[in-house]
Amino acid sequence: xxxxxxxxxxxxxxxxxxxxxxxxxxxxxxxxxxxxxxxxxxxxxxxxxxxxxxxxxxxxxxxxxxxxxxxxxxxxxxxxxxxxxxxxxxxxxxxxxxxxxxxxxxxxxxxxxxxxxxxxxxxxxxxxxxxxxxxxxxxxxxxxxxxxxxxxxxxxxxxxxxxxxxxxxxxxxxxxxxxxxxxxxxxxxxxxxxxxxxxxxxxxxxxxxxxxxxxxxxxxxxxxxxxxxxxxxxxxxxxxxxxxxxxxxxxxxxxxxxxxxxxxxxxxxxxx
Numbered sequence: 289x290x291x292x293x294x295x296x297x298x299x300x301x302x303x304x305x306x307x308x309x310x311x312x313x314x315x316x317x318x319x320x321x322x323x324x325x326x327x328x329x330x331x332x333x334x335x336x337x338x339x340x341x342x343x344x345x346x347x348x349x350x351x352x353x354x355x356x357x358x359x360x361x362x363x364x365x366x367x368x369x370x371x372x373x374x375x376x377x378x379x380x381x382x383x384x385x386x387x388x389x390x391x392x393x394x395x396x397x398x399x400x401x402x403x404x405x406x407x408x409x410x411x412x413x414x415x416x417x418x419x420x421x422x423x424x425x426x427x428x429x430x431x432x433x434x435x436x437x438x439x440x441x442x443x444x445x446x447x448x449x450x451x452x453x454x455x456x457x458x459x460x461x462x463x464x465x466x467x468x469x470x471x472x473x474x475x476x477x478x479x480x481x482x483x484x485x486x487x488x489x490x491x492x493x494x495x496x497x498x499x500x501x502x503x504x505x506x507x508x509x510x511x512x513x514x515x516x517x518x519x520x521x522x523x524x525x526x527x528x529x530x531x532x533x534x535x536x537x538x539x540x541x542x543x544x545x546x547x548x549x550x551x552x553x554x555x556x557x558x559x560x
Contacts, residue, residue, distance in 0.1 A: 343402065344432040348386045350397035352405065353432060365438055366409050372444040372470065375415045377402050380422050380435030395419025402436060446470040454478075454557040455540075457550065458511055475515075479522040482559070488528045491515050492556045496549035497536040508533035511555050 342357035365375070379399030381387075389397040399417035406415065422428075422435055441449040447470050448455040456471060482489070493508030512531040520526055541548035 341434045343436050344434045345380070345398055346432055347382075347429045348388075348394075350389050350391075350394050350401055352398065352401050352436075354405075362406070362409065365406065368440050369410065370440070372442055372447075373414070373440045374443040375406070375410055376418065376437075376439050376441050377415060378418050378420045378437040380420050380433070382422055382424055382428060384424060393419050393421075395421070398436065402438070442474060444470050447474050452558060455551075456515060456555045456557060458553045458555065475518055476522060478557070478559070479519065479524055482524060482528070486528075488530065488560050489519065489524065490530045490532070490558045490560060491519075492531070492558075493533045493535075494538060494540075494552055494554050494556065495536050496552045497539070497543040498549070501535060501537075505533050505535035508535045515555050515557065 342354055342361040344353050345351070346353065369375075377399040379395035379397065379402065381393050381395035381398065385394050387394045387397070391397040391400065396417055396419045399419060403412065403415045403417055420435065420437065422433075425433070427433070442454070443449065446457055448457075454474070456474075478489075491512040493511035493513075495504040495508050495511075497504070499507070509531065512533060516526075516529045516531050519529055536543075536552070539548075539552045540554075541551040543549050543552060
């Protein structure tokens with residue numbers, strides 16, 4: 289009898305233990321797994337950090353921020369240097385930024401800061417600064433932004449690259465370009481640049497205000513045709529070149545001085 293009761297008690301214990309395990313597994317272990325799964329699902333996926341260019345800025349700050357790409361960018365700038373060139377630096381800015389510098393806008397302040405960064409490799413008097421207004425962007429207020437333009441411009445007594453135009457100067461009352469290596473080499477380089485694309489060239493002649501307006505209109509056109517003919521001889525198809533004249537109507541300097549008149553006797557070449 290005692291053995292039977294002991295057997296029954298052991299059997300009941302086993303049954304209770306089995307039911308207890310099933311309850312624990314379906315409640316406690318189940319819920320722990322659920323919480324763990326939900327936690328994993330709620331963790332946002334890892335994103336790769338954004339890598340900006342070698343030179344960026346923060347909102348309202350004129351100080352440039354560089355990364356490991358700046359060293360190679362600086363070497364690239366140095367390698368493009370050459371005689372008779374000026375490095376033009378355009379600093380970006382937004383109209384809503386707060387400017388606490390002594391410059392007219394943050395773009396100029398940023399360009400000047402970049403100029404100082406390059407002064408160990410390019411003479412200060414061979415760099416000029418300017419600014420460029422950028423359309424408003426909400427992202428720029430919370431994330432670094434770029435937009436600096438660094439470009440070498442040809443500047444000598446015969447050739448002046450200004451913005452997207454090239455000024456080629458002529459002697460008084462002449463349709464002959466100034467015969468020197470500066471102009472010849474520059475026009476050859478233009479032809480090399482245009483060999484592998486379909487860009488066109490517009491050439492516009494200008495004069496000082498000496499002589500009558502009708503004569504100056506023709507003189508300006510003849511000057512434009514002179515440059516066109518040289519480009520054709522160097523290999524540019526005639527249909528890729530358009531010529532025009534402004535005569536004395538669009539001076540870039542005062543005609544009251546000889547220096548000013550020299551600047552007005554020019555051809556403006558633009559690649560489109």
